[in-house]
Amino acid sequence: MNTMGLLVFDGLLLFSIVGLAWASLATTDVRRGVILFMAFGLLLAVAWGRLLAPDVALAEAAIGAGLSGALLLAAVHRQPRPLSPGATHDSLYRSAAAVSMVVRWVVTLLSAALAGTLAWGLLHAFSSTPQDMLPRAIAENLAASGVSNPVTAVLLNFRAYDTLLELAVLLTSVLGIFSLGPATPGYQPAGPIFDGLVRWLVPVLILMAGYLLWVGAHAPGGAFQAGATLAAAGVVLRLAGRARIGLPEGFALRIVMTAGVSVFLLVGLTLLLLGRPFLGYPPAWAGALILLIETAAMLSIAATLLLAFLGGQPESTGVKAAANRQREEISRC
Amino acid sequence: MTDAMIGLIALPLAGALATLLLPRSATAVAIGTGLATTVAAGLLLSGVATQGALHYEIGGWSAGLGIALRADGLSALLLMMTALVALAASVYASAYFNTASERARFWPLWLLLWTALNALLLSGDLFNLYVTLELLGLSAVALASLSGRRAAVAAALRYLLVGLLGSMMFLAGVSLLYAGYGTLDLAALSHMVAPGPSAWTALALMTTGLLLKTALFPLHFWLPPAHASAPAPVSAVLSALVVKAAFYLVLRLWLDVFATVVTPAAANLLGLLGAGAVLWGSWHALQAERLKLLAAYSTVAQLGYLFLFFPLLLALPSGPARDLAAGGLVMLALTHGFAKAGLFLAIGVIQQRCGHDTIRQLDGTAQRLPATTFAIALAGVALIGLPPSGAFLGKWQLLAGAVEAGQWLWLVVTAVGSLLAAAYIFKVLGHAFGHRPYPNQPVTVAREEWPALLLAGMAALVLGLSGAPMWKLLELGI
Amino acid sequence: MLTTQILYALTGCMIVALGLRGALLHASVLQRIVAINVMGAGVFMLLIAVAYRGPGLPPDPVPHALVLTGIVVAVSATALALALVRRLHAEQEDD
Numbered sequence: 082m083n084t085m086g087l088l089v090f091d092g093l094l095l096f097s098i099v100g101l102a103w104a105s106l107a108t109t110d111v112r113r114g115v116i117l118f119m120a121f122g123l124l125l126a127v128a129w130g131r132l133l134a135p136d137v138a139l140a141e142a143a144i145g146a147g148l149s150g151a152l153l154l155a156a157v158h159r160q161p162r163p164l165s166p167g168a169t170h171d172s173l174y175r176s177a178a179a180v181s182m183v184v185r186w187v188v189t190l191l192s193a194a195l196a197g198t199l200a201w202g203l204l205h206a207f208s209s210t211p212q213d214m215l216p217r218a219i220a221e222n223l224a225a226s227g228v229s230n231p232v233t234a235v236l237l238n239f240r241a242y243d244t245l246l247e248l249a250v251l252l253t254s255v256l257g258i259f260s261l262g263p264a265t266p267g268y269q270p271a272g273p274i275f276d277g278l279v280r281w282l283v284p285v286l287i288l289m290a291g292y293l294l295w296v297g298a299h300a301p302g303g304a305f306q307a308g309a310t311l312a313a314a315g316v317v318l319r320l321a322g323r324a325r326i327g328l329p330e331g332f333a334l335r336i337v338m339t340a341g342v343s344v345f346l347l348v349g350l351t352l353l354l355l356g357r358p359f360l361g362y363p364p365a366w367a368g369a370l371i372l373l374i375e376t377a378a379m380l381s382i383a384a385t386l387l388l389a390f391l392g393g394q395p396e397s398t399g400v401k402a403a404a405n406r407q408r409e410e411i412s413r414c
Numbered sequence: 415m416t417d418a419m420i421g422l423i424a425l426p427l428a429g430a431l432a433t434l435l436l437p438r439s440a441t442a443v444a445i446g447t448g449l450a451t452t453v454a455a456g457l458l459l460s461g462v463a464t465q466g467a468l469h470y471e472i473g474g475w476s477a478g479l480g481i482a483l484r485a486d487g488l489s490a491l492l493l494m495m496t497a498l499v500a501l502a503a504s505v506y507a508s509a510y511f512n513t514a515s516e517r518a519r520f521w522p523l524w525l526l527l528w529t530a531l532n533a534l535l536l537s538g539d540l541f542n543l544y545v546t547l548e549l550l551g552l553s554a555v556a557l558a559s560l561s562g563r564r565a566a567v568a569a570a571l572r573y574l575l576v577g578l579l580g581s582m583m584f585l586a587g588v589s590l591l592y593a594g595y596g597t598l599d600l601a602a603l604s605h606m607v608a609p610g611p612s613a614w615t616a617l618a619l620m621t622t623g624l625l626l627k628t629a630l631f632p633l634h635f636w637l638p639p640a641h642a643s644a645p646a647p648v649s650a651v652l653s654a655l656v657v658k659a660a661f662y663l664v665l666r667l668w669l670d671v672f673a674t675v676v677t678p679a680a681a682n683l684l685g686l687l688g689a690g691a692v693l694w695g696s697w698h699a700l701q702a703e704r705l706k707l708l709a710a711y712s713t714v715a716q717l718g719y720l721f722l723f724f725p726l727l728l729a730l731p732s733g734p735a736r737d738l739a740a741g742g743l744v745m746l747a748l749t750h751g752f753a754k755a756g757l758f759l760a761i762g763v764i765q766q767r768c769g770h771d772t773i774r775q776l777d778g779t780a781q782r783l784p785a786t787t788f789a790i791a792l793a794g795v796a797l798i799g800l801p802p803s804g805a806f807l808g809k810w811q812l813l814a815g816a817v818e819a820g821q822w823l824w825l826v827v828t829a830v831g832s833l834l835a836a837a838y839i840f841k842v843l844g845h846a847f848g849h850r851p852y853p854n855q856p857v858t859v860a861r862e863e864w865p866a867l868l869l870a871g872m873a874a875l876v877l878g879l880s881g882a883p884m885w886k887l888l889e890l891g892i
Numbered sequence: 893m894l895t896t897q898i899l900y901a902l903t904g905c906m907i908v909a910l911g912l913r914g915a916l917l918h919a920s921v922l923q924r925i926v927a928i929n930v931m932g933a934g935v936f937m938l939l940i941a942v943a944y945r946g947p948g949l950p951p952d953p954v955p956h957a958l959v960l961t962g963i964v965v966a967v968s969a970t971a972l973a974l975a976l977v978r979r980l981h982a983e984q985e986d987d
Contacts, residue, residue, distance in 0.1 A: 091896060095903045102907050102930050106914035111922050118926050125933055132900065132944045133951045137936075137959050145963045149929060149970055156922055156974045160981065188916045196909035202590050202615030203901045203938065209612075211945070212596025216952045218479045231953035232960070240957060242472045242481045246533060246545045247961045249427065250552060253526050254968035256434070257556025258975040260519040261567070262982065305960055332435070339431045346428060350420075359420045361474035382964075389971035392978060541958050548965045552972055559976060564983040571921070571976040578928050578969055579915060585962065586908060586935050592955065593942040 094131065098124050111160070115153040122146025135301035136232045139293070143309035148386055151316055155265070155390070227367025228298040236303065237371045241360045245349070248341040248378060251385045255338065264393040270322035279321045286314035294379050298368065304341075304375040308382025315387040328387060328395060338388070341381030344374055415461030416470040419483045421454040422493060422532040430525035437518040441508045444521045448501040451528065455490075455497035462490040463887055469538065469601075477538070477599045484538035484601065487887040488744060492662055495748050496531050498872070499654050499755045502865035506759045507647035509861040510766070520560060520645075527553040527651065534659050540588045540598040543663065544581065547627070551577040554656050558644040569639035576626055576636045580660075583623030590616040604671045613675045620667055627660035630684075630721060631691035634714045638698075641710040646762025649706060653713040654755035658747060661720055665743075668724065678728050685725035689827040691718025696834035700841070705761045705771040708838060709754065712797060715831060716750045722812060722824045729819040741885045742811025748884075749804035749873045753796035756870030760789040763862050773841065778848030785858050787846045789866040794839035796873035799832050804877030900941035907934030925973050932966045 101124060105117035122145045129138035219231055219239065226234040236244050271279065290310040297303030318326040329337060348370055349360040357363065362370045388394075429447025433440040462468060467486035471477055485493070507524065511517045530550035537543050551574065559570035588598070594612040595603060607613050629637040637657070641649045668676050695715025702708035723743040730736040763786045764779055765771045780787040796803040809828055816824040877884075911931025918924045936959045943955035 088895070091899055095899065099903060099906055099910070102910050102933075106910060106918070106923065106927055106930065111920055114923055114926055118929065121930070121933070125937070128900070128937070129940055132896075132940050133947075134940050134943065134956050134959070137940065137956050137963075140960050140963050144967050145929075145933070149967050152967075152971055152974055153922065153926065156977060159978060160922070185917060188913055192909040192913040192916075195912060196905040198615050198618070199586060199590070199905040199908060199938075200902055202612040203593060203905065204898070205611040206590060206594035207897060207901070209594060212594075213945075213952070214596055215478060215954050216945075216950075218476075219953055222475070222479065231950070232956045235953050235957040236960065239473065239475050239480050240541075240954075243539075243542055243545050243957075243961055246542070246549055247964055249430075249526060249529065250545065250549050250965050251968050253523065253549060253552045253556060254972045256519070256523050256526070257552065257559070257972045260523070260556060260560055261562065261975045261979040265978075305964060335435055339434060342427065343431055346424060346431075350424060353417070353420060358474040359424075359470075359472055361472075386967070389967070389975075392975055541961075545961065545965065548969065552969060555972065555976075559979070562979065562983075564980065567976055567979050567983065571973065571980065574969065574973050574976065575915070575921075575924060575928065578973075579912075579931075582908075582911075582928065582931050582935055585932075586938065589935060589938045589942060589955075592939075598954075 091131070094124065094128055098128060112154070112157045115150065115157055118153065119146050119150035122150065136230070136303065136306070139301060139306040140309065143306055143313065144386070147313060148309060148316075148390065151390060155392075159265070225364040225367070227362060227364065227369075227371050230297060230299055230301065230303070232301075233297050233303050233371070237374060238362065238367060241345070241349075241374075244378075245342065245345045245360075248345065248381060251382065252338060252342060255385045255388050258389060258392060259394050262393050264391040264395045267324070268320055268322045271320070275321055279317055279323075282317055283314045286310050286317070290314070290379065290383070294375060297375065298372065304378040305382060307375075308379040309386060311379065311383035312386035312390070315383065316390050319387075319391070326387070328384060330395070334384070337380050337384045339381065341374075341378035344377035348374060415458060415465065416468055416483075418454045418458040418461060419468065419470050419485055419536055422451060422458065422536060423529060425451045425454060426525045426528040426532065430522045430529060433518075433521040433525060437514070440517055440521040444525060445504055445508060447525060448497075448504045448528075451532070452497040452501050455493045458485055459490045459494050459887075461485075462487055478597045478602055481542050482538040482599060482601070483536045485536060488665075489535045489662075491744060491748060491884065491887060492658070493532060493535050495751045496528070496535065496655050499751055499869060500528050500531075500651060502869050503647040503650045503755060503759060505861055506650075506762065506865040507645075509859065510645065510647055510762060516560075520557070523553050523556050523560075524647075527557060527656075531655055531659055535662065538600045540591060540600060540603070542598075544585050544588060547581055547584065547660075547663075550656060550659060551581065551627070554648075554652060557648040558640050558652065560645055560648065561643070563643065565639065566643040569636070569643050572636050573640040576633075580623040580626035583619045583626070587616040587618075587620035587623065590619070600666070600671055604673065607671055607675060609675045613672065617667070617672045617675055617680075621664060624660045624664045624667075625687075628657050628664065628717060629714060630687050630717060631694055631714065632687070634691065634695070637714055638707055638710040641713065641758075642704065642706040646758055646765065649709070650755040650758035650762075653709065653758060654751040657713065657717060658751055661717060661747070669727070676728060678725065681724040681728040684721050685821075685824065688718040688721025688724070689823065691715060691721065692827050692831040693718075693834075696831050696838070700834055700838045702838075703773060705764065705773055705776075705842065706758070708773065708842065709757050709761060712757075712835070712838070713750075713754055715835070716746075716754070716797065719809070719812065719828065719831065720747055720750075722827065723815070725821060726812070726815040726819050726824070729821065730815060735815065735818050737888075738811050738885075739815035741881075741888050742808040742815070744808075744888055745804045745877065745881065745884065746808030746812070749796050749808060749877050751873075752869045752877065753793040753803075753805070753873035756789055756866045756868075756873060757793040757797070759866035759869065760786045760793065760863075763866065766862075773845050776842070776845040776848070778846075780843075780847045783858075783863070785863040785867055787843070789863070789870040790846065791843055792867070792870035792874040794843065796870070798835045798839055802878035803874045804881070805873070807878055807881050894944070894946050896946075897941050897944055900944070901938055904934045904937030904941060907931070907937060910934070921973075921977050925970060925977075929966060929970060932962065936962055 101121040126142040294307035534546040699711035914927030939955040
């Protein structure tokens with residue numbers, strides 16, 4: 082594509098993205114705002130593809146637009162009738178009516194000033210000689226990293242510690258959600274069309290997740306994209322009113338939730354015990370270790386994202402769960 | 415000793431996983447993990463004391479390509495304080511929560527919070543700091559909303575949103591620095607960052623984001639409700655450690671990474687905001703009706719003192735006077751950590767035994783709960799800044815530095831703030847020593863009351879008397 | 893300095909500003925959560941713009957990894973925020 086064509090494309094894309102962001106935040110109808118936000122997310126994924134970031138595009142589409150959108154829509158759906166004016170307690174200003182013109186203008190100017198300073202700083206940063214020591218270092222060490230996709234190499238090898246902590250962040254979020262209450266009530270059983278769709282969509286999603294996990298070593302993909310796709314399969318099952326959505330129960334559920342962090346820690350500490358640095362994979366084993374960690378991470382990510390969508394610990398079914406409940410009642414006395 | 419750094423992060427994280435998988439023995443696992451982590455912190459401290467600043471490259475990749483962990487005198491001392499405070503609060507928490515389900519929900523989040531604190535204090539990489547900040551924020555919010563009551567959940571939600579805003583601004587600053595210098599490693603950046611639009615903007619963004627998280631006036635509005643409605647052990651750690659972590663980052667950025675970029679004018683701005691915090695916080699603490707609110711406002715005020723040091727550190731030329739001021743800053747931060755944690759734990763005991771924490775109705779707690787009231791008194795000594803507490807040494811250095819640099823405003827603010835602190839502490843103690851004699855014997859439950867007493871004693875006595883070795887340790891830091 | 897880079901970076905700044913404005917002004921908590929997500933998307937756009945080195949060179953993978961991590965962190969925070977909102981509404985209905 083010639084540069085003029087690309088420029089026009091970029092212009093249209095960016096204009097649409099900014100327009101969607103504006104519209105999403107300007108509307109008073111929260112539901113419309115959320116849907117516009119999802120569209121914004123999808124166009125962002127296109128932008129990431131345009132900027133040669135396919136891994137990020139996949140993740141944005143699946144997690145940023147897809148799962149966030151699903152969470153927000155479910156929250157909008159659950160919103161109760163409008164509260165009495167005195168009941169808003171969590172807004173920075175007491176109620177919408179009190180936000181005067183002055184405050185609006187001050188905040189708008191503040192935000193514009195922020196954008197301006199940020200742009201000024203960025204332009205100055207861009208104008209200095211481009212620093213590429215990290216890309217060069219990555220290119221040099223890519224062969225020893227065990228994978229050939231540089232983003233996977235950064236995520237699972239060079240900066241694996243960040244990914245370990247990020248999995249801990251996911252776990253923390255779900256534990257917080259658990260402590261706030263039980264899961265949302267499910268949906269009613271799907272009609273024939275949706276049920277038919279689910280019947281083939283879910284296996285395709287599961288296959289796609291496996292593929293994304295495997296291919297992440299040498300092409301765009303990886304644990305996060307795979308985990309999100311797997312979670313999407315669970316979300317679809319849930320929306321179709323199915324009782325079983327692929328999540329184990331009780332202890333097995335906790336194992337799956339913690340699998341990512343556990344395997345990561347185990348690998349790291351074992352390497353430490355063997356005399357290597359923490360998370361310093363030996364080059365011969367790096368590929369295999371990364372795949373091992375990614376598989377565990379995919380399961381954890383899928384489980385935690387699905388649990389986040391559920392909004393809490395799913396109601397246990399069966400004899401074992403009833404016994405657990407009984408035991409807990411006794412310990413509470 | 416570098417293994418101690420890994421241990422400090424891996425132990426609480428493993429403990430969190432273990433308490434989640436084995437809820438029935440969660441308390442024992444948690445206390446055990448706490449002890450092990452404290453030992454690791456002690457090992458690290460002794461390592462830094464003997465070998466100087468330590469660093470560790472995770473994965474063996476050179477810093478820049480990989481993530482580096484760094485520990486110097488400052489971070490080792492803060493890690494030790496984190497360990498001792500968290501351990502004491504853990505012991506208290508084992509007695510505070512009554513039901514198995516409460517404990518099962520509490521321990522994993524608590525240990526994840528501890529992991530986040532340690533990871534933050536040890537991190538030597540900018541983006542890694544962002545991730546640790548997020549882990550810290552989410553676990554703190556989840557713990558703050560644990561009671562499920564409306565006030566707690568509303569305050570926790572506000573805390574979360576404010577925290578996210580702060581994190582986004584921090585990340586924007588990180589992007590600017592990466593765009594300009596091509597690396598995320600703190601040590602490398604401290605050599606490379608030069609004054610210019612990108613550095614100024616990055617500094618402003620990151621500082622503002624962190625000021626939101628450390629609740630510096632006027633960005634403090636979220637703190638009093640969040641800390642006052644959280645469960646007592648959580649409030650202790652929130653006030654003593656979590657806000658301190660964000661302050662530590664401001665300190666690191668200003669003195670390390672952006673050392674060539676910060677201007678005295680910017681430091682004076684921070685100092686003025688700190689002065690506002692001291693006055694506003696102390697005034698509201700005096701007017702508070704509930705003990706927990708008083709303690710929360712007191713945190714806002716005490717953090718203000720820490721920011722008063724910034725204009726001094728920039729105005730004083732490099733040398734013994736500046737080193738003493740830096741030492742005073744750390745001493746004040748450490749003392750506040752222990753004192754505030756002890757105070758919140760003591761308030762927790764009162765709240766559980768008396769059923770409320772209204773100051774006016776404290777009639778006679780000195781007789782019913784003598785150990786706890788003594789703990790409050792000791793914590794009060796440290797909060798006011800009376801000798802021999804570490805806060806006295808810290809404030810003394812603040813005043814000495816102010817005189818040396820000729821900045822008299824901080825003198826006035828410190829004096830007024832300390833007077834107000836004395837007023838609100840004595841108000842509490844006055845109500846605690848009621849007039850009516852209490853007929854029954856006071857009952858002391860060790861697990862509940864000793865942690866508060868030990869923490870407060872640490873603040874009021876131990877830290878002050880161990881000033882000299884600490885000063886020496888800090889020479890290895892700032 | 894590539895035109896594409898500058899174009900996307902400036903747009904990113906605009907989106908950050910839009911998000912900040914929305915986060916500070918909206919009375920509805922859900923819209924503020926959306927606004928914070930928009931702000932995050934703006935920062936991600938800045939990072940990806942920094943990573944882009946033109947059609948000839950492969951992009952810098954580090955900001956891509958950072959944005960991936962950021963997306964996951966953002967969804968975790970959003971999920972927790974929404975759970976808090978849900979609990980808050982449940983408490984209010986009980987009154």
